[in-house]
Amino acid sequence: MRKLKQSLLVIALLAVSAWSFAAGKTEEKAVAAPAADKNITLTIAASQNWLKEIDREISKDFTAETGIKIDIQVNPDDQYPAILQTKMNTGETPDIFYYSAGLTLKKLPLDKVLDLSQEPWAKRMKDWAVKGSTIDGRLVALNLWSVDGWAFVYNTALFDKLGLKAPTNYSELLAVCETIKKNGVVPIYELVGDMWHTPLYLNQAAADASMNNPGLYEKLNTNKAKFAEIKEFQLCVSRMKEMADKGYLGETYMSNTWTNAIEAVGTGKYAMFFGYTSWQNEVARDYPQSGANNFKMFPSPLGVEGTAKSFATSAGGTVALINKDSKNVEAAKKYFEYRTRPEVLKKYYDQRADLNSNPSFPEVEAKPTVGLSSISKQVNNNFLADAQAGVLFYDLMPIGEEMQSMFAGVITPEQALKNIDAYRAKIGKSAGITGF
Amino acid sequence: MNHDRFTAIRLKGINLKNNAKISIIQGQFYPQYFILPAFLLYAALFILPSLLGIVYSLTDWNIYRNAINFIGLDNFKEILATSSYRLIIGNTFFFALVTTFFKILIGLILALVLNENLRTRHVLRTIFYLPVVMSPLVIGLVFISIFNPTRGLLNQALRGIGLDSFTRQWLADAGTAMPVVMGVEIWRLSGYCMVIFLAGLQLIPQNLYEVASIDGAGAWHSFMNITLPFLRPSITMNLILNIIWGLKAFDIIFILTKGGPGHRSEVISVSVFDEYSSGRYGFATALGVVIFVLTSVIAFVVLRMLNKREVDFV
Numbered sequence: 001m002r003k004l005k006q007s008l009l010v011i012a013l014l015a016v017s018a019w020s021f022a023a024g025k026t027e028e029k030a031v032a033a034p035a036a037d038k039n040i041t042l043t044i045a046a047s048q049n050w051l052k053e054i055d056r057e058i059s060k061d062f063t064a065e066t067g068i069k070i071d072i073q074v075n076p077d078d079q080y081p082a083i084l085q086t087k088m089n090t091g092e093t094p095d096i097f098y099y100s101a102g103l104t105l106k107k108l109p110l111d112k113v114l115d116l117s118q119e120p121w122a123k124r125m126k127d128w129a130v131k132g133s134t135i136d137g138r139l140v141a142l143n144l145w146s147v148d149g150w151a152f153v154y155n156t157a158l159f160d161k162l163g164l165k166a167p168t169n170y171s172e173l174l175a176v177c178e179t180i181k182k183n184g185v186v187p188i189y190e191l192v193g194d195m196w197h198t199p200l201y202l203n204q205a206a207a208d209a210s211m212n213n214p215g216l217y218e219k220l221n222t223n224k225a226k227f228a229e230i231k232e233f234q235l236c237v238s239r240m241k242e243m244a245d246k247g248y249l250g251e252t253y254m255s256n257t258w259t260n261a262i263e264a265v266g267t268g269k270y271a272m273f274f275g276y277t278s279w280q281n282e283v284a285r286d287y288p289q290s291g292a293n294n295f296k297m298f299p300s301p302l303g304v305e306g307t308a309k310s311f312a313t314s315a316g317g318t319v320a321l322i323n324k325d326s327k328n329v330e331a332a333k334k335y336f337e338y339r340t341r342p343e344v345l346k347k348y349y350d351q352r353a354d355l356n357s358n359p360s361f362p363e364v365e366a367k368p369t370v371g372l373s374s375i376s377k378q379v380n381n382n383f384l385a386d387a388q389a390g391v392l393f394y395d396l397m398p399i400g401e402e403m404q405s406m407f408a409g410v411i412t413p414e415q416a417l418k419n420i421d422a423y424r425a426k427i428g429k430s431a432g433i434t435g436f
Numbered sequence: 437m438n439h440d441r442f443t444a445i446r447l448k449g450i451n452l453k454n455n456a457k458i459s460i461i462q463g464q465f466y467p468q469y470f471i472l473p474a475f476l477l478y479a480a481l482f483i484l485p486s487l488l489g490i491v492y493s494l495t496d497w498n499i500y501r502n503a504i505n506f507i508g509l510d511n512f513k514e515i516l517a518t519s520s521y522r523l524i525i526g527n528t529f530f531f532a533l534v535t536t537f538f539k540i541l542i543g544l545i546l547a548l549v550l551n552e553n554l555r556t557r558h559v560l561r562t563i564f565y566l567p568v569v570m571s572p573l574v575i576g577l578v579f580i581s582i583f584n585p586t587r588g589l590l591n592q593a594l595r596g597i598g599l600d601s602f603t604r605q606w607l608a609d610a611g612t613a614m615p616v617v618m619g620v621e622i623w624r625l626s627g628y629c630m631v632i633f634l635a636g637l638q639l640i641p642q643n644l645y646e647v648a649s650i651d652g653a654g655a656w657h658s659f660m661n662i663t664l665p666f667l668r669p670s671i672t673m674n675l676i677l678n679i680i681w682g683l684k685a686f687d688i689i690f691i692l693t694k695g696g697p698g699h700r701s702e703v704i705s706v707s708v709f710d711e712y713s714s715g716r717y718g719f720a721t722a723l724g725v726v727i728f729v730l731t732s733v734i735a736f737v738v739l740r741m742l743n744k745r746e747v748d749f750v
Binding site: 078079081082085089106107109192193195251252254255395397398401404408409410411426427430431432 | 496498499500501502514584585586605607608609610694696697698699700709710712713714715716719
C-alpha cells in the first residue's frame with residue numbers, strides 16, 4: 001500500500017511538471033492563420049521592460065494577417081546584453097533583437113546585422129532616429145522609440161505649496177531640497193542599487209561639457225581626454241555625493257528600486273525624480289490624484305557652475321535589428337514593414353505613453369508632456385547629444401558600479417571617475433581603438 | 437586483524453586489502469576498456485573544455501574584434517596587478533572558509549541532535565534539508581524581500597521590539613553585505629552537511645559507546661574519541677565539497693548583491709560574469725582558470741591531509 005502511494009505521488013509530480021512545461025512553452029505563441037508563411041516562426045529578443053502588451057498585440061495582428069508566428073523572448077534588464085552576446089557567439093542569434101541606439105551598437109558584430117538602408121520605411125524615419133540607428137554609413141536598425149532625455153521631474157503642486165521655483169543652478173537646487181526636507185518630504189528619489197540610473201546624471205554633465213568644449217566627445221573616443229580631468233564630471237559626481245550626505249536622497253537610496261519610483265513620487269513621499277520626459281504620464285496613470293500631468297521638469301545643474309543651459313538627449317532609446325544570417329530574413333523584413341505602417345504606428349504610440357512625446361515617424365502626432373515643454377523653454381530648445389549617444393564605451397552598469405562604490409563610501413568621487421577611465425581604457429584596448 | 441593501516445574494500449562478497457596491491461583496474465574483475473565510454477564523455481565535457489579554457493585565457497579574445505591573438509600571461513598579470521581583483525580573490529577565500537566552517541559546524545550539531553531518538557526527527561531532518569533543494573534564485577528573491585530596509589521582515593521585527601538602532605540597509609551597506617550573503621549561504625547548505633554527517637553517524641558501531649560508558653567515559657570523551665574519528669570521512673567529504681562550492685559560489689551572491697557595494701561582496705565567479713558581459717571573453721576565461729587552479733590545489737591538499745587519518749571500520 002505504501003509503495004502504491006509513493007508511486008502515485010511520483011506520477012502526480014511528473015504530470016504537474018509536464019503540464020507546467022507545456023503551458024510555459026506556449027505562452028508567447030500567437031494563433032496561426034491560414035497563409036503561405038504559416039510554418040515560419042520569428043524569434044524576437046528584448047530586455048523585459050522594453051516590450052509591452054501593445055507589442056504582443058501588434059504581433060498577434062501580424063500573425064493573423066500573414067500567418068507568420070512570433071515568439072517573443074524577454075530577459076532580465078541587467079542580463080540581456082550578456083545573454084544576447086552569448087546567443088550571437090553560439091550561432092543562436094534571434095531573427096530580430098532589440099538593442100540600445102547610438103554608439104553602443106558598435107558592441108555588436110555588425111557584419112552579422114542586416115543593412116536596412118534600402119527598406120521603404122527608412123526614408124520616412126525622422127533624422128534623429130536614422131542617426132541613432134546608423135553605424136559607418138549603414139542603417140542597421142528600426143527605431144520604434146522616442147528621443148528623450150533625463151531631467152528632474154518635480155511635483156509642481158508641492159513646489160507651489162512651499163513657494164518654490166524650479167532651480168536653475170546648483171545653489172538653488174540645494175536650497176529647494178533643504179526646504180522640502182524641512183517640510184517632511186524626501187527631496188529626491190534615487191536608486192543607487194539598480195546601478196544603471198546614477199550614470200544618467202553624467203549623461204547631462206557630458207552634454208554640458210561638450211557645449212563648453214567643442215570636439216570633446218571625439219577626444220574622449222580617442223583617449224585624448226579623460227573623465228577624471230573634465231571639470232563638469234568632477235562637479236557632477238562630487239555634488240551627487242554631497243546631496244546624499246546631506247540627506248536629500250532619503251535614507252534608503254542605496255536599496256531603492258526603479259519599480260517603486262512611480263509610487264514614491266505619486267504618493268507624495270518624494271518630491272522629485274530624475275526621469276525621462278514622459279515618465280510623468282506613467283505616474284498620472286497609476287496615481288491620478290497626484291496631479292502628475294502637470295509635473296514640470298528642469299535640467300540637472302550638477303555639472304555646471306552657473307545656470308544649466310542644455311538638455312541632454314539620447315540617440316533614440318532602443319532599436320530593433322535583423323539577424324543577417326537568419327533563415328527568416330524576408331519574414332523579418334515583412335514584420336518591420338508591418339510595424340511601420342502609419343495606422344500600426346499610431347496604434348502603437350497611442351499605447352506607449354512613455355514614448356509619444358517624440359515618435360520616430362512623422363505620421364504620428366507628437367504629444368509632448370508638460371515636463372518636456374517646460375524644459376524646452378528653460379534651455380531654449382538647446383538639445384545636445386548625451387554621453388550614451390556620443391561617447392564610446394559609456395556602459396551604464398560598469399559606470400553605475402563605480403558610482404555605487406562612491407555612494408557607499410568605499411571610494412572617493414575622484415577615484416570613481418578614474419575607475420571609469422580605467423574601465424573605458426581596458427575596453428578600448430580590447431577593441432583596438434586608436435589611442436587606448 | 438590490524439585495522440589501523442589499511443582500508444578494506446568489499447566487492448561481491450570478496451574482501452580485498454589494498455596493501456596486497458590487488459586492484460579492480462588490473463582487469464581481474466572488469467576489462468579496462470569498460471571505463472572508456474565514461475572517460476570519453478568526461479573528457480569531452482570536462483577535460484577538453486578546461487584545456488580550451490586555459491588556451492583562451494592566454495589570448496585577447498573579445499567581442500569587438502574577430503581576430504584572436506596570443507598574449508601570453510598578460511591577463512593573469514592584469515588580475516594580480518589590479519587591486520580590485522586582489523580584493524575579489526581575497527573575498528572569495530574569505531567566503532569559502534567562513535561558510536565552510538559554519539556549514540560543517542551547524543551541520544554536525546544538527547546531525548548529532550537529529551540522530552537521537554526523537555519522534556519528530558524525520559520531519560525535522562526534512563525541514564533542515566529543504567533549503568538545499570530550493571532554487572537559489574527563489575531563495576535570493578525571498579531574502580531580498582526579508583532584508584528590504586523599509587518593508588523587510590528583519591527590520592520590521594527589529595523596529596517592533598524597539599531595536600530601531602539595529603536596523604540596516606543589509607544588502608546595500610558595505611559593512612553588512614558580505615556577512616549577510618554568507619549567512620544566507622550557510623542557512624542554505626547546512627542541511628546538506630547534516631545529511632552527510634547523519635550517514636556517517638549510522639556507521640559507528642554502537643557497542644563502542646557502551647564499552648566507553650562502562651569504562652567511565654563521559655559524553656565529551658565519547659564524542660572526541662569515538663564519534664569524531666569515525667566521522668573523518670564525512671568531515672573530509674563536507675570539507676572538500678564546501679570549499680569547492682565556496683570558491684565557485686555565484687548564484688546567491690549575484691542575486692542578492694551582484695557583488696556590491698563597491699566590490700565588497702564580489703567573488704571571482706561574479707567577476708567572470710561581469711567581464712563576460714563586457715565582452716572580454718579571454719580575460720573572463722583567465723579569471724575562470726584562476727578559480728580552477730585555486731580549487732584544484734586546495735581540494736587536492738585538503739584531501740591528501742585528511743585521507744591519511746581516516747578510520748577503517750570493518
